[in-house]
Amino acid sequence: MRNKIPNQIILAYKVSHNYNINNFLIDFLNLSQKAVDIIWSNIYWxxxxxxxxxxxxxxYKYYTTVRLIPEIPKDKDFKRELRRRLLNGWxxxxxxxxxxxxxxxxTIDSWKSNYLKGLRKRTKVIFKRPFxxxxTTLIKYNKEKGEIKITIKPRKEYLILNIKDEWFxxxxxxWEIGEIILKENSAYLTFKQSLDHSNREIIVGVYSNLKSLxxxxxxxxxxxxxxxxxxxxKVVYDIIIDKLKSIYKKSPKRIGRLLKKYLNRRKNRVKDFINKLTTQLSRLFPNAIFIFEDLNKFNMYDKNSKFHRELDRTSWKSIAKQLEYKSIVLYVxxxxxxxTCPVCGSKMESQEGQVVYCPNCKKSFNRQLVGSFNIFKRGIKLVKKIERRSWGPRVWGGG
Known part of the structure; x- marks a missing residue:
């Protein structure tokens, strides 16, 4: 369930290690792939x-098609047999x-979600990168020493990471330690802490535009x-990258290195901007629940290639996802x-610029203000609905 009030904050950090675990990584990759193969072969279409x-x-004109909907086996007997088969030779x-x-x-659940949206084909998932x-049952964390002990083979082989000198x-x-992802020369550590909901008394509506929130x-x-x-x-780096792509055939190796350099630089600068922005938002509104629109760029593309490029440069999803690590984010x-008219609820008409007009109220409004206010209103309804399911009613809005 996407819209759920989280009960904890999770932070992730990357650290380096010098252990030779290539065989272990490949064995786990093959194990995960074997699990996918068995589950996939038992899917009922x-x-x-x-x-x-x-x-x-x-x-509108309507037509019908027949789709094959996957039903993934998840009963206890199947999972027990799956575990028994995977244990053989491990x-x-x-x-x-x-x-x-x-x-x-x-992974298969993620594939199914995208498949039902028309974003994936009916092809089996294949793992390619070892990990x-x-x-947490395989991890011992000594908070005083900053030492993390990971069991590889019980009573035989362990991997020890010391994070006492790490910046974080x-x-x-x-904090409590969560699951860890091991890779060839690095480890991704997660830490979790319970989230206090008692001070979350403000709903904030966020309307996403091409160049503003x-x-x-x-x-x-x-x-x-x-x-x-x-x-x-994004525009500056896109111009450089497009120019390099246009001359790529003249010197593939040299241009390839430059492309990689500028693509990484673009990614890092965008990531840095979004990280600083979301940190500032979470500090400005520490007691807020942020409400974003559940936008999908795929449904917004049209025949205008210039608009496509502008749409690709937006970072709505990245901003919302990054903010999820620092605050509570829900989607409407x-x-x-x-x-939608904020006064009477009627459908309004677009006028020149960023103005919308309600023929029922005979009033004009700024489109961005209306958008953020309506998201705020929908957010209040959503949070009340979630709260009733979880802890009972509370008063939301202005504190």
């Missing part, structure tokens, strides 16, 4: 009639079997966050957020 439509002028700690099964199911997912240690030394705060009002610098960074339906 159910036929379902799906209704589609396309626009002709101002009207020379490491048996808990890695459970980790491989978890990896296989989460190991380490469960003071921040997470009192428009925020509606019930106390502070309408706030605009300028993203033009982020857009400029984006339909008509900027066209």
């Amino acid at each position: 159910k036929e379902k009639v799906v209704k589609h439509r396309y626009k002709v002028g101002n009207n 020379n490491y700690a048996s808990h890695y079997i459970d980790a491989a099964i978890k990896v296989a199911y989460s 190991v997912r380490v469960k 240690f003071d921040k997470v030394k009192d 428009d925020i509606y705060h019930p106390i502070e009002g309408w706030i605009r966050v300028d993203l033009s610098e982020l857009h400029r960074i 339906n984006p339909h008509y957020t900027s066209k």
Whole structure:
């Protein structure tokens, strides 16, 4: 479930190691792939009639197709047999079997979600990059020494990481350690801490634009966050990258190195900007729940290639996902957020510039203000619904 009030904050950090674990990585990769193969071969494909439509002028025409819907086996008997088969010939700690099964199911579930949206084909998932997912049952964390001990083979082989001298240690030394991802020369560590909901008394609506975020705060009002610098960074590097691509055939090796250099530089500068932006937002509104639109760029593309490029340069999803690590983020339906009258609820008409007009109220509004306010209102309804399911009603809005 995407919209769920989280009960903990999770932070992830990358550290280096010098252990030779290549064989272990490949063995776990093969184990995870074997789990996927077994699950995939037992998927039941159910036929379902799906209704589609396309626009002709101002009207819609409808047609139907038959889709194959995958039903993934998840019963206890199947999982027990799957675990038994994977244990055969496995020379490491048996808990890695459970980790491989978890990896296989989460990967197939992700594939299914994208398949149902039309973003993936009916082809089996193949793992290519070696890794190991380490469960918390295989980890011992000494908070005083900053020492993490990972069991590879019980009573025989261990991997020890010391993070006391790492820059993030003071921040997470009192946190609980979560799962770890091992790679050839690095490890991705996760730390978790319980999240206090008692001080979350503000709902903040965030309306996403090409070059700005428009925020509606019930106390502070309408706030605009300028993203033009982020857009400029992407444009500058896109021009350089496009130029290099146009002359790539003249010197593939040299141009290839330059392409890699500028692509990484673009990625790092964008990542740095988003990280600083989300940190500032979480500090400015420490007691807020942020409400974003559940936007999908795939559904927004049209025949205008220039608009495609502008759309590709937006970072709505990246900003929201990064903010999830620092605060509570929920998502609402984006339909008509900027066209619904905030007074009477009627559908408004677009006018010149960023102005929308309500023929029922005879009033004009700024599109961005309307969008952020309607997201705020939908957010209040969503949070109340989630709260009723979890802890009972509370008063939300302006504190």
